[in-house]
Amino acid sequence: MLAFVLKKFAQLFVTTLGVVTLVFFTLRLIPGDAASAMAGDSLSGEALERLREQMGLTQPLMTQYATYLKSLLVLDFGQTITTGLSVYDLMKSALPITLLIALSTIVITVVAAIPLGTLAAFMAHKGRKGLDNLITGTAMVLDLMPSFWTGLVFLLFFSLTLRWFPASGDVDMSDPFSVLHRLALPVLVLAVTQIATMARITRTAVLEVLGEDYIRTARSLGWSELRVLFRHALKNAALPIVTVIGLSFGSLLNGTVIVEFIFNIPGIGSLLVNGINSRDYQMVQNLIIFYALIFVTINFATDIIYRKLDPRVTF
Numbered sequence: 001m002l003a004f005v006l007k008k009f010a011q012l013f014v015t016t017l018g019v020v021t022l023v024f025f026t027l028r029l030i031p032g033d034a035a036s037a038m039a040g041d042s043l044s045g046e047a048l049e050r051l052r053e054q055m056g057l058t059q060p061l062m063t064q065y066a067t068y069l070k071s072l073l074v075l076d077f078g079q080t081i082t083t084g085l086s087v088y089d090l091m092k093s094a095l096p097i098t099l100l101i102a103l104s105t106i107v108i109t110v111v112a113a114i115p116l117g118t119l120a121a122f123m124a125h126k127g128r129k130g131l132d133n134l135i136t137g138t139a140m141v142l143d144l145m146p147s148f149w150t151g152l153v154f155l156l157f158f159s160l161t162l163r164w165f166p167a168s169g170d171v172d173m174s175d176p177f178s179v180l181h182r183l184a185l186p187v188l189v190l191a192v193t194q195i196a197t198m199a200r201i202t203r204t205a206v207l208e209v210l211g212e213d214y215i216r217t218a219r220s221l222g223w224s225e226l227r228v229l230f231r232h233a234l235k236n237a238a239l240p241i242v243t244v245i246g247l248s249f250g251s252l253l254n255g256t257v258i259v260e261f262i263f264n265i266p267g268i269g270s271l272l273v274n275g276i277n278s279r280d281y282q283m284v285q286n287l288i289i290f291y292a293l294i295f296v297t298i299n300f301a302t303d304i305i306y307r308k309l310d311p312r313v314t315f
Contacts, residue, residue: 145193
């Protein structure tokens with residue numbers, strides 16, 4: 001197991017370095033340079049040259065790359081061009097909100113989707129197609145709805161019509177009730193699609209397992225259907241479910257960008273949108289790398305869980 005973890009960690013390191021390198025050089029392929037793209041028509045001549053010097057764009061490209069790698073190692077992300085504030089401090093204050101949204105969504109998704117998918121598989125296995133078709137059909141419809149559309153519909157109905165949840169406002173992390181009330185609707189928007197996807201994957205995985213010989217053996221021993229279903233069938237169908245959970249967390253980071261923008265939540269997604277709108281090159285570069293690293297790390301953790309669930313999994 002240790003050798004497997006070390007090999008995966010080495011792979012994680014190489015992938016991370018590749019992501020950082022790709023983002024760094026891709027942003028420098030902007031026609032002209034990043035300073036010109038950021039400044040637009042508002043700066044020229046000496047002012048534009050000073051901006052280039054401030055961004056370190058007058059140095060050789062490989063020197064810029066080496067300097068950036070050193071700054072990443074010490075978590076020095078520089079300052080935003082538009083406000084002069086520390087990128088690290090802005091990310092540090094916004095990250096808890098984004099993580100809270102993503103983790104809450106994952107918990108709700110797992111708690112709701114896995115029992116629903118397992119129940120649908122059980123009903124299909126027993127030939128009771130009514131409930132199975134209802135769950136599967138509803139999941140397919142919900143899965144087709146994009147997050148931005150769901151967010152707008154929920155915003156109009158629950159916030160502007162029923163006034164159950166606020167449409168915008170500050171997030172006071174010191175007040176749990178205020179946080180719950182403020183983030184409940186964005187979490188619900190993200191959870192709808194995630195529940196639909198995971199329920200369908202769970203149904204398919206469990207339904208395949210229910211036809212195996214060891215399931216029939218377990219039933220012949222007189223064990224209850226619940227014990228057979230959740231202790232044996234669901235456990236052996238865990239690999240594809242774990243895969244979906246890992247991928248869901250990665251996609252949730254993209255989803256938070258949308259819901260944070262729609263519901264005006266001061267998270268990492270809002271920072272990214274504001275950085276793009278203001279052409280804040282420094283902010284955008286670091287946030288893109290942050291999102292990529294989170295996704296890579298989640299995949300790494302998923303691989304480790306794979307090996308724990310099934311020792312037959314190899315590097």
